[in-house]
Amino acid sequence: MTALLAARGLRLAFGGVKAADGVDLDVRAGEHLAIIGPNGAGKTTFINMVTGYLKPQAGEIAFEGRPILGLSPRRIVRLGIARSFQLPQLFTEHTVLQNAALAVASRGTFWSAIRPLLDGAHVAEASELLGRFGLSDLAGRRADALNEGARKLADIAMALALKPRLLLMDEPTSGVAASEKMAIVETLVRVLREAGVTAVFVEHDMDVVARFADRVAVWNQGRISALGPPATILEDPAVQRDVIGIRVREGADAAA
Template sequence: MSVLLSARGLRIAFGGLKAADGIDLDVMEGEFLAIIGPNGAGKTTFINMATGYLKPQAGQITYAGRNILGMTPRQIVRLGVARSFQLPQLFTEHTVLENTALAVAAREGVWSPFAPLLRPRFRREAEEVLDRFGLLPLAGQRADGLNEGARKLADIAMAVALRPRLLLMDEPTSGVASADKMGVVETLARVLRQSGVTAVFVEHDMDVVARFADRVAVWGQGRIMALGPPEQVLNDPDVRRDVIGIGPGEASHAAA
């Protein structure tokens, strides 16, 4: 596999807190990379830097061999990098179909909040995207009427409508009911893999990480503490103690 996103020497601090303290990381094309770690470790900061929402104080980030530091989020999206947020960024007064059509239109360079809703080709493509996520039956429902699992899928459907090559997701299961988590991730993993999209996702549910990640990167105090396949990383004694919260001799579903 080739390197799609590469970070070298990333550093950024907020006051005395080092959110990135020399981060080096390569994201390989086609993989699902999970980022785990305690709150405040710098996980979301990394996603914000990789998508243009924050500029590191030192270091570099390249995407497909191209330097993307200093680019705006919109410019980075146009290169093929999309993201979803911990809280879904939906237009709550619009329907699921209208939200997705807005994303299709944005990809085409149409930023008017009304034009996409009037163009049949945007709506047709939006319906195709929603069908892949199993959301077509909800196409006419307003976003503010969705349950959390459907809201998460609708948010990621909007990102996929941008036709990204790389998608970065900040806690895709946050707020989703425990009974719905695996179904939500199974759906998004299926769609992303079928579409050939590389994925990086921040996640706190170790069962989700163990099941869906190809590799796991463990963040701690702005540094990468461990990096490797889930069966290796999730059984590392330091990771189990400091991140998962399991002591020696204790069992966990994720590490089993």
Template sequence: MKPILQAQGLRLAFGGVKAADGIDLDVGEGEFLAIIGPNGAGKTTFINMCTGWLKPQSGRILWRGEDIAGLPPRRITQRGIARSFQLPQLFTEHTVLRNLALAIAAREGAFSLLRPLLRPGWTKEAMEILRGFGLESLADTRADALNEGSRKLADIAMAVALKPRLLLMDEPTSGVAASEKLGIVETLARVLRETGVSAVFVEHDMEVVSRFADRVAVWSQGRIVANGPPEAVLADPEVRREVIGIEDAHAAP
């Protein structure tokens, strides 16, 4: 699988805490990569470095061969990398449709207070995206009236409106009711695969990881301690004990 993103020797420390301690990781074209690990392991720091919110102290982040480490978020987005946050970043006073139109306007660099936001072409594109996410019926609903699951999908729909080739997601099911999680990720995975978008997602729900990830990378204290197919990584006794919190019943006392 051809890599589109390559992290090479990334290091970043906050005081004496090593958030990234020599991270080497490739993301393949069309791949769904899950990142798991305990809180404070450096997972979100990695996403922040790849999207320009943090600058590594050393190392490179290659996007299709270009080193983008340290570029501002807007320039990284323009190159085809988008992200969603653990807490949805919606304009809560606006409708879902206007949120999508704002994302399209940002992508086009054409937003102006003197021109209408809901232009016919943008409205049509926004509605097509919402239809793909099953949010068409909520187009005229204010973002602050959505339930958590719909807020998550709307937030990711805004990222998709930027037309990325790679989407990085920080805990896409965080705060979502257990009964909604799998349905939300099924919708998300379908849209991304249909549009050919690669994905990296930080996730704590191991059922979501096992069902939707092509590969799993395990973070611990700023390092990758395991990396491979979900069935192998999630069955590893050390990963199960240290990351998932399950003791192996057959392990020696």
């Protein structure tokens, strides 16, 4: 089966730091793939390369079989790839509904005084989208008045307004209160599955990864050191030591 997204031999260094050191990865249509790894391992760099914000020094990236390296971020969005950021990218002085309507309107190619940016069709679609995310009650609230969990959902709703087939998310639960985290991810996963959107997400909370990922890719020093289902990857002693931070008692069981 042809991968929805295929990366081959990606290499990118910043001085002596290798952010991507021969990365090969296929993203399957319909899956939710988690990317985990220590800080500085190259996780966000991969997202930036796929979405056109960084260009690798070597390698190839194809989306639905089409090469996309060298294309602008805007062009890549038009092809069906969207992203959300670790820090939500909202127009803080506008309401949640206005933010969503602006995202809906941005899919168009012609704006004029004849068709205002926030016309009825844009607002109606934005309202329906916010309802799917459980944000209807917050539609009239300014974005800067939201808590972090709602800001994250609103940011991802704006990305989904672009009608992508692939959504890349950089730490969608960072800064979210622990009591809210699982409910927010449950909402997110439900909406993405209902929309048939494939997702790749960078995540540091292993409970979120174990519960919601179909596969896990482990990044370490610019390379993918392990790839597989959560039940296998999260029990790997090297992953527990290098990523999760569990101290493995080498030889302890043998000595017992």
